[in-house]
Amino acid sequence: MRNIFKPAEEEPLPDLEVVDPNDPTSAAPPTKTKWQRLWPVFACGAGLYSDGYLNGVIGTVNTMLSKIYPDDYKGTTAGKNVASIAFAGTVFGQLLFGWVADNYSRKFAMTASALLLILFATLCTASYGAGGSPNGLFTMLTVCRFFLGIGIGGEYPAGSVAAAEATGEIQKGTRNRWFIFFTNLMIDLGFVVSAFVPLVFLWILGDDLHSLRANWRISLGFGIIPPFLLFFLRARLHEPEQTKKNTMKRVKTPYSLVIKYYWKRLLVVSAIWFIYDFSVYSAGIYSSSILTFVIPDQSLYKSFGWNVVLNLFYIPGAFSGAFMSDYFGPKWTLVIGLVLQAILGYIMAGCYASLATSQYVAAFTVVYGLFLTFGEMGPGDNIGLVASKTCATAVRGQYYGIAAAIGKIGAFVGTYVFPTIIKSAGGEDSIRGNQAPFWVSSSLCVFSALLALFFVPSIGQDTIVREDRLFKEYLEEQGWDVSQLGSGDEGSGGSGVVVVDERDGEKDGAKI
Template sequence: MFWRKKPAEEPQQQEIAAAASDESGMEASMPPIDQKPFMQAIWPVLACGAGLFSDGYVNNVIGSVSTTLRYEYGTVYTGSHAYGIVSAIAFAGTVVGQLVFGVLSDRWSRTGSLLVSTVILIVFTALAAGSYYHGDPVGMFNILTAWRFFVGIGIGGEYPAGSVSCAESSGELKGGTRNRWFILFTNSMIDWGFVVGAFVPYVVAAAAHNIYYGTIWRTSLGIGTVFPLILFVLRLKLKEPEEFSRNSMKNVKTPYLLVLRFYGFRLFIVSLIWFIYDFSAYAFGIYSSSILASIYGNGAPLTTVFGWNTVINLFYLPGTMLGAPVSDRLGPRYTLILGQVLQAIVGFIMAGCYAKISQPNVVAAFAVVYGIFMSLGEFGPGNNIGLLAAKTCATGIRGQYYGVAAAIGKIGAFVGVYVFPYIQAAGGSPTDTAYYQYPFYVSASLCLLAAALAFFCLPHIGQDTITLEDERFREFLESNGWDTRQLGLRKGESVDEISGVSQEEKGVSV
């Protein structure tokens, strides 16, 4: 089940597809979802997935905010408890949001969960921008940290509710393009958020002449409310994805023991790969402005540091944009493996040549090589790990499956941001080259591990995998005595009612 490679899996997929569409003209038990006109089919994909832009923006902008606070308050900030956790605390909130909304999206509503998470994101992002505590800087740092935790909860809801709905809605698009559209409206949105999250502080710092630090960080954070507000209006018109309506378990008791038997190992592998990816991606993204500041020194203007940080973050975009169609051609699994291997190679080169390219006079070369390293991460796992998580399980438990995998990934991000300084410290002091080399050695090694896990432990993912996976899960449930007529039951309905058979006719009680 879990170790199949593409050639071995395709015949089975063809058999399942044939079973779902009987050539003799008999009606299949689950007729295919009608393909809608492109514009009608694409907007739910956009509305569901694009909220992850806020994830990229809010998580990346905090790196620039932290740099600005260090410029403004010096040792008052760096010596505070908040300094070590303000960049990472949103990840803890995100984990909570992913787990809670994973359950809500399966047991309540995909669209309802999306709307609630969007409201949480808007409210607490605005509160974070207005952080204040009676003129006490340390108290303000702590308030900012608290609001960032709740911002994380809102972000967390976007993963199981938004991305899962996006994957299910993509099934109504033309075959051969579904992977790319999912990627463009999920991971590409995160990457655009990262770029904008780096660019906005640069623009604000330039407008504030590099001196009005409070204006710079508060405005940069506050702008993060604009996109969720726009998205909230779009989402008011969303309906539940048809796949969810057909195969949900929200009104029946979920057979968790059977789910674990069928998906437990696969969930472990997907979660581990996501942990490894986020461990590197978020730590490097958040600390890129600090790395650049170390190259230029603490006296460099914020616009210089933020400007190069924006250039580095721009390299996310070719990785995700060019990688999206490749995922349709090669499949998410092989594209992920290719990206991880190439990223490992560049990571080892980066570590070996760091002393030569980390000089102020060659900062452009540093930005290019560093950017390629990050771009390959988006080409591979960045684009495809969410796709794998959304399409390697059945619809009835997809929100919880995805939520658990994404939560473990965010734990990886939290751990990465937290241990990144310790990995650097293992190389000596900030004046030592090894201080900056060690993270690249660690990240490149982990890339190879993730590639091996994907190659040996995950199945091939095709264009119709969501539909086929539902069929496979139905067969497994039926073989274990679970009545699959319960899938898609509405509130108040019973199996007898949807079967058109009364209790009296069957002579049994439900």
């Protein structure tokens, strides 16, 4: 086991295969600037900002719609559908676009998901019921939010996978952090902005009903701009050479061999993602407690303002976790974050009776914020990185899409299971009832850390290249003709990795 207190790149390295820099199928043009190497990663991964913004803003929009339509919306089926229907679309989009990314191209999948985001974010903003009917408005919002969810879901297997592959041109020792900056940090930034935009327009327009009608549409409308800008960047993208050389889009994918080779690893990665999203739901209980203490008069200004503050806690965790991922490696950063989050969760549960009072609301907020920070530093930053780099290029989109979809299902299951846990422990008005979710989620964090420690392989800077080589060797052993791999237009654009560490990451951790 490697010393986790040394940078991952300080481990003894085996002999390296130095690839001819004049070979266009494997070497990045030496004249490329840093920005030329970074912008493809940004163009691929930054679409996840829309996930953070469009999912985050709907909570504030719900609050405004509840004020505008107290009888028709608040506490009704229509209100619940508008808030949650995007979940179903996201799961469907993750599975669908995972298949599209592998069987057509990453570029096509990313472009299509961006178009869906632009179209249905626009339609959500312009939603209107026939004759001004509130029910017609809610129906329109529900339908549009479902298709918007498909576009959001498409960003995971298409954008994240392509971003991971595009990091092959970035300097070794920094690849993980740039992937995280342009994926998970984008999601968190989206959450922060989604909380801040409605607050700004509340300051500008006021909180009367007429102003709130304008505010919720403007807030949704701001979600159109990022995918619109990314669409033009993505139109200029080329498939990375590593992707071109290893795709199976010209042949029928041997799913029986793929499942035999990857099912254990996919099961572990999916389980960690499921548990993380499942457990994160419990944090909402503490968010509600904080808001109850600091906003007893339910002021919209204070509510929106504190929503910004709480979302800001995600940023330092995501930022610090990005650097830790390069220094310690994604596996160890994932484990460290899970353990620290479990410790904070146990503290919050054990001290709930003392912390959950108006006298100690500041301390409560800080501990709660650290809980969010450690969650982003560990699993928030690294579970997507693990999912995108522990599978061969040929099936990476589907592998990632399945893991991400199972994670989303975990969040959905949590919304039903945790209320039951609270009720059985004494109810939401009791100390034991509010402690119970954090006892459960913290214990699940420990379980996830053990799964990662013993069953997740280590991920180095060149793991994608190594994984493709091992998978190709496996297919050859099984009698599958590996000459079928490739898109047929290798060498026509993009680039590979200049220096390849063929055994990167094999020393540390179990191999599944």
